[in-house]
Amino acid sequence: MDEVFPDLYVGRIEDAGDPSLCHTRGIDRIVSLTFSDPEGGFPPSISVATFRMKDGPRNDEALFATAVEDVVTALETGERVLVHCTRGSSRSPSVAATAAAISEGIELAGSFRQVQRRRPETDPHDAVVRNAVAVFADLACATRS
Structure with a gap:
């Protein structure tokens, strides 16, 4: 589990199921992007x-947007958020980078670079990045109005 922005963490499914790790990091909310729960539960x-998002081209853009909105809302209310997928390398860093860009008012590319620096295993599928770009354009525009 890595803190990629203040109060925003990205991790694997095992991290989301580790009570000690979550409590040590002060996690208030877990945003799960998988079809299954951690082995021992949350x-x-x-x-x-x-x-329940898929990685790759079969991922639903509307679901991606809803996950991003959930993270943004949690951050705005002062919660510490862990976003996780199976390996913490594609879906979760993409949702986190998009939410952070909106919350911080920064460019999406810069947000992805920071996530990559703080979580080197970040390797999002091209289709997930396309979702991030589309969702960022829609949500960032909506928050500026």
């Missing part, structure tokens, strides 16, 4: 939002 005292 820590019971942490709120969980589940968005």
Whole structure:
């Protein structure tokens, strides 16, 4: 689990199921982007939002947008958020980078660079990056109005 922006973490499914790690990092909310829960379940005292996303071209852009909005809302209310997928390399860093760009008011490319620096295993599928670009354009424009 890596802190990619203040109060925003990216991790693997195992990280989301580790109560000790989540509590040490002060995680308030877990945004899950997988079709299954961690082997032992999620820590019971942490709120969980589940968005069953696929990696690659079959990923649903509307679901991606909803996950990003959930992360943005949680950050705006002062929560520490862990976004996780299976390996923490494609879906979760992409959702986190998009949410951080909107929350921080920065360019999406710069947000992706920071996520990559802080989580070297970041390697998003091209189709997921296309979702990020489209969602960022829609949501960033909406927040500026």
